[in-house]
Amino acid sequence: MTTGGERQRGHSIFLLFLCLVLGLGLSLLSLGLSGTVRARASGDVPVLGKGPTVGLVSNAIECLAVGDALPGQARGIVTLDWQGQAEAARLILSVAGTEAAHSIKVNGQPVARVPIHPDGQPCSDEDDFYLEIPPNVLVQGENLIEITNDAAPDDSWTAAQVRLEVSG
Numbered sequence: 001m002t003t004g005g006e007r008q009r010g011h012s013i014f015l016l017f018l019c020l021v022l023g024l025g026l027s028l029l030s031l032g033l034s035g036t037v038r039a040r041a042s043g044d045v046p047v048l049g050k051g052p053t054v055g056l057v058s059n060a061i062e063c064l065a066v067g068d069a070l071p072g073q074a075r076g077i078v079t080l081d082w083q084g085q086a087e088a089a090r091l092i093l094s095v096a097g098t099e100a101a102h103s104i105k106v107n108g109q110p111v112a113r114v115p116i117h118p119d120g121q122p123c124s125d126e127d128d129f130y131l132e133i134p135p136n137v138l139v140q141g142e143n144l145i146e147i148t149n150d151a152a153p154d155d156s157w158t159a160a161q162v163r164l165e166v167s168g
Helices: 004-031
Strands: 061-066 075-080 088-096 103-106 109-113 128-133 141-147 157-167
Touching: 061 075, 061 141, 075 157, 109 128, 141 157
Parallel strands: none
Antiparallel strands: 061 157, 075 141, 088 128, 088 157, 103 109, 103 141
């Protein structure tokens, strides 16, 4: 025969288990929405704005800077761990001061061109861009991201809140 305290404890354990199962199910469901991507404007230009996160996102590099007019580092490391096969990947960053479409590299491979965006304050996160990149350049764990000024060597610009996203 069970007492009221044992019954209440069993009920609490059941509710905790139910919450965990529902939370795990919702997490798996959100990972399965791999067909959702950020729309692009005409001319295949990255879309400006606060796009939805559709996959797993790395930690962010606060600020990268390139060019003689700006102090700081042009490369940094983010950590990204995922399970399964990566089917899509994006580089998410806020850009300020770009006068040309410079290369952005991940793990030494050129993966995207920065949007021309001469406006904004250095290292600010006011204008996000979502750039699709090949998922096969990403590795489990640490990934090196580097910005360049290869399209115009005199250009100085920054990228803030730089992060990687993987889905699949």
